[in-house]
Amino acid sequence: MNCNDLGIYIHIPFCTKRCLYCDYTSFTNLELIEKYFDTLKKEIILKSRESKSFKIKTIYLGGGTPSIIKTDLIEDIFFTLLNNYDINSLEEFTIEVNPESVREDKLSFYKSIGINRISIGFQSTTNEILKKVGRIHRFEEEIRAFSLLKKYFDNINVDFILGLPGENTNTVAKNLEFIQNFQPSHISYYLFDASHDTPLKFLLNDGKMYLPDEDFLAGQLDLIDNFLKNINYKHYEISSWALLSKESMHNKLYWHNLNYQGFGISAGGHVNNFRYVNTSSINNYIKYINEGVFPYEYQNSNDSFHELIETLFMGLRLLDGINYVSLVNRFGKTLTDKVIDNLKKNVENYICIKDNHIKLSKKGLDYSRYVFEKLLDITY
Ligand SMILES: C[S@@+](CC[C@H](N)C(=O)[O-])C[C@H]1O[C@@H](n2cnc3c(N)ncnc32)[C@H](O)[C@@H]1O
Ligand code: SF4
Known part of the structure; x- marks a missing residue:
């Protein structure tokens, strides 16, 4: 990576149903989708002027649930990027998908526009846990979706969360068994973060659900790490393991504190020492972009000291440092x-x-x- 390289993150804040543990910005009012995509295109064009000297290395369509979006809207975004940015050096193009919305026609479309990496969220392979935390898919759909993904892509990440209510040694072992049998090229294994104000936090506070204790989780983290290393995954970032040469290029831009633009509500960016986060309000986002104004909720031109602190903050997540x-x-x-x-x-x-x-x-x-x-x- 060099200083002319740029990553692009596009936030797609729509989900069929909200999961109880999730704090990411997303809505279940799907009527807003068309208007949102219209605004996204305008924001992409608005920012293209300041990105002219950059070569796009990675694109990441994250959510929310990008896989519920009609393919013609994704195609529109792709052509807006193609027409306004230099994407000739693009190396990694990722889309996040949820198991229940994986369909063969969509996968073949994703491939046709150059998407070469899929990130699918399982969180757990145990149906009782999935049900408890409000996921709408079940283990059977994970198997169906993953098998279909394998037909089209060889670079697939699976997200798991360790420590959701109902977790025990058997449920972790079942996740590891899936990984051993199906060998996704990349694993993100997050420790459940219960600090945000989510519906699950309120259930926990009211004693209606319980979390596993911290010693148990520390032991399971060691077990997961040893298991994955034994089957050839490299632990390269606090929550990430990858097979040979399948580390996430896009996320590495973040961890090396390099340049990336973020589009859409709540998306963040960092370009030439300038850091920003877009508003999380969809109404303000649409209003500002239509006025030709960047919809920042936070913006700062970092001096060298702050840039260095941020670089350490992100870089210490990498096992190689x-x-x-x-x-x-x-x-x-x-x-x-x-x-x-x-x-x-x-x-x-x-x-x-x-x-x-x-x-x-x-x-x-x-x-x-x-x-x-x-x-x-x-x-x-
Ligand atoms: C924003 S979500 C989008 C992924 C996709 N919509 C899905 O549900 O699979 C990205 C990932 O963040 C992780 N995540 C969300 N909430 C979390 C929490 N409270 N603690 C730890 N990880 C969390 C999950 O693993 C999830 O797959
Ligand atoms: S975890 Fe994924 S599907 Fe669930 S609410 Fe968050 S973004 Fe939506």
């Missing part, structure tokens, strides 16, 4: 050394420097949220 020399080239030796020294003082045993790379130690990986909190406390 961050190359010290690349930090010095990007931020200068004085600033880099000062910030790393401060970080070492704050979280001594949680990070290590080895072979010119700064990374989380085993303890740091186990308590990464603590390290990231401390990183944000550093001043200059």
Whole structure:
């Protein structure tokens, strides 16, 4: 990747039904879809002026549930990108799909416009868990959808969440059995984050559902990691494992804090030190874009210090960590050394420097949220 490379993220905030644990921006009012896509096209064109010098390396259609969208709307977005950006060097083009909406005609269309990576959300292979957390698909649909995906794509990510209500050693073992039998090229195994105000959080607070305890989860995380390593997956980011050469290029743009534009509500971007997050209000989004105004809810031109903190924040998620020399080239030796020294003082045993790379130690990986909190406390 170099500084002329750009990733593109497009947020598609529509779902058939909201899952109880999910905090991502999405709506079940599907009548808004056409108007939203109209606005997306305008935003893509509006931003193209400032992206002229970039080569698009990755495109990611995320959600929400992009697979419920009619193919002609996706095609429109693709042609808007094609006509306004340099996508001749495109290497990775991902779409997120949900098991129940995977259909053969859609897959063949995705392939025809150059999509070469699929990310499918399972969360669990146990029907009791899926039902408890409000998923509308069942294990049988996971098998059907995955088998169909395999006919068209060899680069497939599957999302799992560890620690949903009802999780136990058998339910984790069933997920691992699926992975061993079907061998997706990439696994995202997230630890359930119960901190957001979701319907599930209220059920937990009212004692109507229970979560597995933390020691159990720590043990299961080790077990998952060992199991996946034994069947040739490389653990390369806190929540990500990949078969050889199947690491996510798009997500690596985020983790190396490189350039990407985000389109759609709640989408974020980072281009030449400028960081922004779009509004999560669909009405404001449509209004601003139609007035020719960028719909930012947050925007900041980072100085070198903040850019460096963000680079560490993202890069420490990678198991290989961050190359010290690349930090010095990007931020200068004085600033880099000062910030790393401060970080070492704050979280001594949680990070290590080895072979010119700064990374989380085993303890740091186990308590990464603590390290990231401390990183944000550093001043200059
Ligand atoms: C925004 S979702 C979109 C994916 C797709 N719509 C689906 O449901 O499969 C991306 C992924 O975030 C993860 N996720 C969502 N809420 C989460 C939570 N509270 N804790 C951990 N992971 C979560 C899930 O694994 C999900 O597949
Ligand atoms: S997990 Fe996926 S399907 Fe469920 S509400 Fe979130 S975005 Fe929609």
